[in-house]
Amino acid sequence: MLKEDSLQRENIKPLLKWAGGKRQLNDALYSRIPGYFEKYFEPFLGGASFLVNLYNHGMIKSAVVSDLNPELINFYNVIKQCPSKFITRMEELKLTNDKDTYYSNRARFNEIVGNPDFSLERSILFIYLNKHSYNGLWRVNSSSKFNVPYGKYKTVKMIDSDNLYNFSAMLKDVQIESVDFEICVDSAEKNDFVYFDPPYQPLNKTSSFTGYTYQGFNFNEQLRLFNVFRSLTQRDVKVMLSNSYSEEIRELYSDFNIITVDAKRYINSVGTGRTGAKELIITNY
Numbered sequence: 312m313l314k315e316d317s318l319q320r321e322n323i324k325p326l327l328k329w330a331g332g333k334r335q336l337n338d339a340l341y342s343r344i345p346g347y348f349e350k351y352f353e354p355f356l357g358g359a360s361f362l363v364n365l366y367n368h369g370m371i372k373s374a375v376v377s378d379l380n381p382e383l384i385n386f387y388n389v390i391k392q393c394p395s396k397f398i399t400r401m402e403e404l405k406l407t408n409d410k411d412t413y414y415s416n417r418a419r420f421n422e423i424v425g426n427p428d429f430s431l432e433r434s435i436l437f438i439y440l441n442k443h444s445y446n447g448l449w450r451v452n453s454s455s456k457f458n459v460p461y462g463k464y465k466t467v468k469m470i471d472s473d474n475l476y477n478f479s480a481m482l483k484d485v486q487i488e489s490v491d492f493e494i495c496v497d498s499a500e501k502n503d504f505v506y507f508d509p510p511y512q513p514l515n516k517t518s519s520f521t522g523y524t525y526q527g528f529n530f531n532e533q534l535r536l537f538n539v540f541r542s543l544t545q546r547d548v549k550v551m552l553s554n555s556y557s558e559e560i561r562e563l564y565s566d567f568n569i570i571t572v573d574a575k576r577y578i579n580s581v582g583t584g585r586t587g588a589k590e591l592i593i594t595n596y
C-alpha cells in the first residue's frame with residue numbers, strides 16, 4: 312500500500328478533546344510514515360487524532376490501539392459496539408451546560424466508575440465531562456475519582472451523530488485495549504508500524520502536564536519506552552515517536568532519526584500555559 316495510492320475516505324474527526332492531542336502535528340507526522348506497513352499499533356491513543364488521520368487516508372488495514380485510561384477505552388468500545396444505543400441513551404440523560412448539572416454528573420460518574428454494569432452510562436458521562444470540564448482535562452485521584460472542576464464554556468458541542476457513526480465504522484477493524492504500552496506492542500512483527508505518543512517529558516518542573524493517569528509518566532517510564540523502541544527496532548518493526556524538544560529525549564534517541572518540528576501546544580493543567588513550540592519526531596527508518 313503506497314501513500315500515493317491511498318484513497319481519501321469520509322473525513323472523520325476525533326470525538327474528544329485530549330491534552331497532548333496531535334491535531335497540529337498531523338501533517339508533519341503523516342509525511343513521515345513508512346511507505347509501506349502491515350498492521351498499525353498506537354499504544355498511547357488519547358483522542359485518536361493520528362489513527363483518524365491514517366484512516367482518512369485509507370492507510371489502515373488492521374490496527375491495535377490502547378491507552379492506560381480505562382474510561383477512555385470503555386468510551387471507544389461503546390462507540391464501536393453500539394453507537395445507536397449511545398445516541399438514544401444520551402437523549403435520556405440530563406447533559407446541560409451548567410455548573411449544577413456538571414457536578415451532579417461528575418458525582419454520578421464517580422459512583423459508577425469502572426463498573427461493567429454501567430458501561431453505556433459511563434461512556435456518555437465520560438464525553439460529557441470531557442467536553443464540559445476545565446480545559447477538557449482528564450485527571451483522577453488515587454481512587455480513580457475524576458476531580459476536574461467545571462469548565463464554564465459558553466457553548467459546548469457534545470457530538471455530531473454522523474461523525475459518531477463513521478467513527479464507529481472505523482473502529483470495526485480496530486482492536487481496542489486498556490493495557491500498558493509495552494503489552495500493546497508485544498505482538499508487533501516485521502513491517503508493522505507503531506506510533507508512540509507518550510505523555511511528554513517536561514521541559515521544566517512546572518511547564519508540562521503528564522498526569523493523564525494516577526501513576527503519571529516519569530523519566531523511568533521514558534527509559535522503559537526507549538527500551539521497547541529499541542527492541543521493536545531489532546524485530547524490524549517500523550516505529551515513529553513524538554515527544555517534547557527536551558535535551559534528555561534527544562540524547563536518549565541520538566542513534567535514531569530525529570527531526571524538530573514547530574507546533575503550538577496548549578497542554579494546560581493549572582494555567583501553566585504552553586509547553587513551547589518545538590517538538591521532536593523520531594523514527595527508526
Ligand SMILES: C[S@@+](CC[C@H](N)C(=O)[O-])C[C@H]1O[C@@H](n2cnc3c(N)ncnc32)[C@H](O)[C@@H]1O
Pocket residue numbers: 329330331332333334354355356357358359360361377378379380490491492493508509510511523524527528
Ligand atoms: C500525549 S497523550 C496521547 C495523545 C494522542 N496522541 C492524541 O492525539 O490525543 C498520552 C496518552 O498516554 C496514556 N498513557 C499514560 N501512561 C500510559 C502507559 N503506561 N501505557 C499506555 N498509555 C498510557 C494517557 O492516558 C494519555 O491518553
